[in-house]
Amino acid sequence: MKAGFSIVSLTVAMLAGLPAAVAETTVLRDFTLIDGTGKAPATNQALVMTDGRISWVGPSAKLKVPAGAKVERLKGKYLMPGxxxxxxxxxxxxxxxxxxxxxxxxxxxxxxxxxxxxxxxxxxxxxxxxxxxxxxxxxxxxxxxxxxxxxxxxxxxxxxxxxxxxxxxxxxxxxxxxxxxxxxxxxxxxxxxxxxxxxxxxxxxxxxxxxxxxxxxxxxxxxxxxxxxxxxxxxxxxxxxxxxxxxxxxxxxxxxxxxxxxxxxxxxxxxxxxxxxxREASFTYKTLPFLDDPFFARGVTPAVLKELASPERAAKLAAAPNFPKYAPTLxxxxxxxxxxxxxxxxxxxxxxxxxxxxxxxxxxxxxxxxxxxxxxxxxxxxxxxxxxxxxxxGANDIGTVAPGKWADLLVLGRDPTADIRNSRAIDAVYIAGNKVSTIWQTCIGRADDACGGRP
Ligand SMILES: [Zn+2]
The missing domain is CATH 3.20.20.140 (Metal-dependent hydrolases)
Structure with a gap:
């Protein structure tokens, strides 16, 4: 199985799941934790990731940084499960x-x-x-x-x-x-x-x-x-x-x-x-309402954006016999x-x-x-x-931020419990403790810098 995808950078050894010779330990600290269980967010939290799994979670004040660990401070950020x-x-x-x-x-x-x-x-x-x-x-x-x-x-x-x-x-x-x-x-x-x-x-x-x-x-x-x-x-x-x-x-x-x-x-x-x-909402539009939203546009090619914006496509969708049924369905x-x-x-x-x-x-x-x-x-x-x-x-090793789970994490710059649209303020995504490129570092079908800065 090859990676074959430019926004992902990972070694072959990791993809093959080969054990690392020495434990790879990373500490994230000083974030507000939304642990996935529904519990109220907790400020000034920290976690330790060892070989891709969460090995410790708790207050930054109680953190003991393992020898040789890489430490990242996430003050002002929100951390939740992927x-x-x-x-x-x-x-x-x-x-x-x-x-x-x-x-x-x-x-x-x-x-x-x-x-x-x-x-x-x-x-x-x-x-x-x-x-x-x-x-x-x-x-x-x-x-x-x-x-x-x-x-x-x-x-x-x-x-x-x-x-x-x-x-x-x-x-x-x-x-x-x-x-x-x-x-x-x-x-x-x-x-x-x-x-x-x-x-x-x-x-x-x-x-x-x-x-x-x-x-x-x-x-x-x-x-x-x-x-x-x-x-x-x-x-x-x-x-x-x-x-x-x-x-x-x-x-x-x-x-x-x-x-x-x-x-x-x-x-x-x-x-x-x-x-x-x-799904139901998408059917109610002749032209999707988010074509100029950079959070969307970065994930699709310019050709797709053009096709989605075309008046011919809008006319065709609006003329379909089921089109009037979609708003009440939603x-x-x-x-x-x-x-x-x-x-x-x-x-x-x-x-x-x-x-x-x-x-x-x-x-x-x-x-x-x-x-x-x-x-x-x-x-x-x-x-x-x-x-x-x-x-x-039955996915027992994902879904919450807790010891033993995969370190599949989402780091946000703003509080998603205050405004759900802050789920889009993606600062980092970790899968099994490795950072992968976020949508804000992605610009499909264009040069890397062609999507402009993050708003
Ligand atoms: Zn389906």
């Missing part, structure tokens, strides 16, 4: 042209580098990846320089209904075929199992029926795997909750959720793992997410970025902003994107 995006798709696009032919290890690693540059240090892919995702998934066990990968492998689609991508053979017609597919993905090493239950605003004849979804869920549970469902309709959400699905990968978007569904979700422990508010997604949070349903953060015009990393920050707009506190949104996601994903 963000986790629980709903992404990798290697689907080149620019904004979507085609499975672009799903190569090189392109996936490039995208994982962009996630990392935005402080998203782990992602969970939800069902449109070829088997080449599994060797990449394995890299999370070492000192990688890219975002770590959790994956469902290929998700289960009911023949003739919504889901998957052209070019992947992932549809099933019978409960037996559904169980066989679950077994295949589990044997490849899928972390959990994905299923789609939708008909694209009624444009497709079928939705996955209960006899298929219940077989998928039952077989996954027999294999010790959680299940996560793409849903759109209230009715499907209610049926899947009854069948014992573990999480929803989108909000209910056709109507308001009611007490019956909320209590069912709570009783069964169903998570709203991803609300994908940024409103349902936001309202229902807020209702669930208020009702005590567990939730994570996920964007559904990766398909065309849904951008790695940038959408995670937009998602956090929309979660706050929906009614969460900034701390609730940040906790969803760190410890909560890690908990749902």
């Amino acid at each position: 963000l986790i995006d629980s709903h992404v798709h990798l290697g689907l696009v080149d620019g904004i042209t979507q085609n499975l032919q672009y799903q190569t290890p090189e392109n996936i690693e490039k995208q994982l580098g962009i996630y990392a540059a935005y402080g998203v240090t782990a992602v969970q892919t939800l069902g449109t990846e070829k088997d080449l995702i599994f060797p990449i998934q394995q890299m999370r066990k070492g000192r990688t320089a890219m975002s770590r990968v959790y994956t469902v492998g290929q998700g289960v689609v009911f023949k003739g209904s919504y889901g998957g991508v052209p070019g992947l053979d992932q549809s099933v017609a019978t409960p037996g075929e559904a169980r066989a597919m679950v077994d295949k993905e589990a044997s490849h090493g899928a972390d959990l199992i994905k299923l789609w239950v939708d008909d694209e605003f009624g444009m497709l004849e079928e939705r996955m029926p209960p006899q298929i979804s219940s077989a998928v869920i039952d077989e996954a549970h027999r294999k010790g795997k959680k299940t996560v469902a793409h849903i759109f309709y209230y009715d499907n959400a209610a049926e899947l909750a009854r069948e014992g699905v573990d999480a929803f990968a989108h909000s209910v978007r056709d109507r308001a959720v009611d007490d019956a569904l909320l209590s069912q979700m709570k009783a069964k422990g169903v998570w709203q793992m991803a609300a994908t508010l940024s 409103q349902h997604a936001m309202d229902n997410f807020a209702r669930e949070v208020k009702a005590g349903i567990r939730y994570g953060m996920g964007t559904d970025s990766g398909p065309t015009a849904r951008f790695p990393g940038y959408f995670a920050h937009w998602e956090l902003e929309l979660m706050v707009k929906a009614g969460l506190t900034p701390m609730q949104a940040l906790t969803a994107a760190t410890s909560a996601n890690a908990e749902f994903m």
